[in-house]
Amino acid sequence: MIIKAEIITHPYSGEYKEKVxxxxxxxxxxxxxxxxxxxxxxxxxxxxxxxxxRGVATTKKNKCVLVLTSDYLFKLDCFxxxxxxx
Numbered sequence: 202m203i204i205k206a207e208i209i210t211h212p213y214s215g216e217y218k219e220k221v222x223x224x225x226x227x228x229x230x231x232x233x234x235x236x237x238x239x240x241x242x243x244x245x246x247x248x249x250x251x252x253x254x255r256g257v258a259t260t261k262k263n264k265c266v267l268v269l270t271s272d273y274l275f276k277l278d279c280f281x282x283x284x285x286x287x
Contacts, residue, residue, distance in 0.1 A: 217247035
């Protein structure tokens with residue numbers, strides 16, 4: 202389960218296990234946001250999201266992570282990190 206999320210700069214290749222969250226659209230910008238996630242077992246991984254970074258928040262009550270970029274608002278499941286809505 203994801204317990205922490207923070208905006209970071211582009212990580213070095215291989216520094217974290219990475220997952221790309223990209224939405225196909227002709228209106229996408231060329232910007233990217235990198236978020237470092239920490240699971241409850243203290244493992245860390247990184248998500249790449251389309252758009253310039255605006256903010257990130259985790260919520261235990263709703264069991265999700267919200268990532269706001271200039272292009273989209275991404276909603277991830279806290280348990281598996283899968284995209285549930287955008």
